[in-house]
Amino acid sequence: MKVTLCLTHRCNLACSYCYAPEKPDGMTLKTAEKALALALSQVEKDEEIQIHFQGGEPLLCFPLIQDIVGLTHHLKASRFAFQLTTNGTLLSQEMLDFFAEEDIALRISFDGPARIHNRNRFYPSGIGSYALVLANLRRAISQVNVTVDSVFGPETLSALPETLEALENEGVNNICFHLNYIGNWPIEAEHWFEPVYRQIANRYIKAYREGRELEINLIDHKITLMLKGGYPCGDPCMKAWAVAPDGKIYPCDQLIERGTALCLGNVWTGMKVEPHVLRLHQIGCANERCGTCSLNHYCKNQIPCANYLMMGDVEVMSPIFCASEKAAIHAAQHVFSTLFQENNQTFINHLAHHLEFETDNLDELKSEECMV
Numbered sequence: 001m002k003v004t005l006c007l008t009h010r011c012n013l014a015c016s017y018c019y020a021p022e023k024p025d026g027m028t029l030k031t032a033e034k035a036l037a038l039a040l041s042q043v044e045k046d047e048e049i050q051i052h053f054q055g056g057e058p059l060l061c062f063p064l065i066q067d068i069v070g071l072t073h074h075l076k077a078s079r080f081a082f083q084l085t086t087n088g089t090l091l092s093q094e095m096l097d098f099f100a101e102e103d104i105a106l107r108i109s110f111d112g113p114a115r116i117h118n119r120n121r122f123y124p125s126g127i128g129s130y131a132l133v134l135a136n137l138r139r140a141i142s143q144v145n146v147t148v149d150s151v152f153g154p155e156t157l158s159a160l161p162e163t164l165e166a167l168e169n170e171g172v173n174n175i176c177f178h179l180n181y182i183g184n185w186p187i188e189a190e191h192w193f194e195p196v197y198r199q200i201a202n203r204y205i206k207a208y209r210e211g212r213e214l215e216i217n218l219i220d221h222k223i224t225l226m227l228k229g230g231y232p233c234g235d236p237c238m239k240a241w242a243v244a245p246d247g248k249i250y251p252c253d254q255l256i257e258r259g260t261a262l263c264l265g266n267v268w269t270g271m272k273v274e275p276h277v278l279r280l281h282q283i284g285c286a287n288e289r290c291g292t293c294s295l296n297h298y299c300k301n302q303i304p305c306a307n308y309l310m311m312g313d314v315e316v317m318s319p320i321f322c323a324s325e326k327a328a329i330h331a332a333q334h335v336f337s338t339l340f341q342e343n344n345q346t347f348i349n350h351l352a353h354h355l356e357f358e359t360d361n362l363d364e365l366k367s368e369e370c371m372v
């Protein structure tokens with residue numbers, strides 16, 4: 001189970017694509033304690049609970065993070081794992097020491113070279129945050145487990161290969177590219193994804209040919225899905241929810257404060273059971289062409305946040321996101337068939353250890369239509 005704790009809506013940056021509501025609120029320790037208790041009541045014994053600290057900027061609440069992690073030391077009924085998403089501007093050595101000691105994985109938002117990063121990620125004064133984030137990213141990489149979250153929009157999609165190269169040069173080997181759902185995507189952008197994702201796939205292949213392990217969400221998530229036969233029960237967001245600072249529960253952090261119809265309940269009284277709320281947990285896809293699409297099992301067409309933010313309906317997939325999904329699946333197929341046919345041992349070890357897949361089954365899967 002994954003629980004996102006949105007500790008505050010406050011932030012020291014003013015990114016152009018920020019979706020956090022402008023509210024000066026902050027979560028209390030009591031609210032977080034209630035959220036942990038609710039999560040514990042919903043998991044099997046010994047099932048892992050992933051706690052994801054989010055904001056706004058969660059490092060504005062560092063003492064609260066320390067208290068919440070301290071609380072979990074007394075809750076031995078389940079195993080907790082932690083990650084924290086930060087804009088990277090407020091990281092201190094004290095924080096890094098704490099994250100290293102508590103095994104908290106860091107997700108640092110960094111969009112690439114200065115002209116790309118500063119285009120969208122700046123202070124309220126308009127000054128870009130690139131220089132400080134890069135300095136802190138370099139410090140963090142050597143001390144804790146770091147993933148870089150990189151957001152792209154229509155104006156920066158074509159620069160993704162350049163961003164990937166810059167991140168590889170910094171020694172980052174775990175990268176998540178995120179499409180800006182609220183970007184102003186023109187309809188012709190449907191045709192832009194395939195060539196760009198193909199270049200990402202080719203850089204991924206190059207890294208493995210050089211014996212370097214690289215993890216990129218666009219490729220790795222799709223390969224994992226293919227190896228596992230698709231999304232379980234058709235729902236990519238099962239067993240995940242997010243808690244707003246006031247204790248209200250939503251399907252994910254991107255849907256916080258998007259209206260009562262999307263609210264699943266609160267940490268004080270639990271999840272609601274009204275039909276519209278249950279529907280949010282068994283979300284479907286209303287796009288007719290998806291029913292006959294051969295990529296349906298590997299596609300995030302049922303992801304409520306993307307659908308809601310791009311189309312205003314949790315069940316309707318945007319043509320832009322459809323194009324991105326198709327291109328990601330094709331890129332992953334290209335990577336898998338290329339590296340597997342080359343018997344690339346770095347890649348096969350990556351599948352076995354990082355993606356936790358039994359390599360004994362790979363020969364069988366290679367003959368499956370989806371893989372080649």
Ligand code: SF4
Nearest residue numbers: 011013015018056087
């Ligand atoms: S760092 Fe995150 S929360 Fe802060 S302004 Fe940027 S997108 Fe919004």
Ligand code: SF4
Nearest residue numbers: 290293296299301322
């Ligand atoms: S790739 Fe497009 S058409 Fe196919 S299932 Fe996904 S959203 Fe539907």
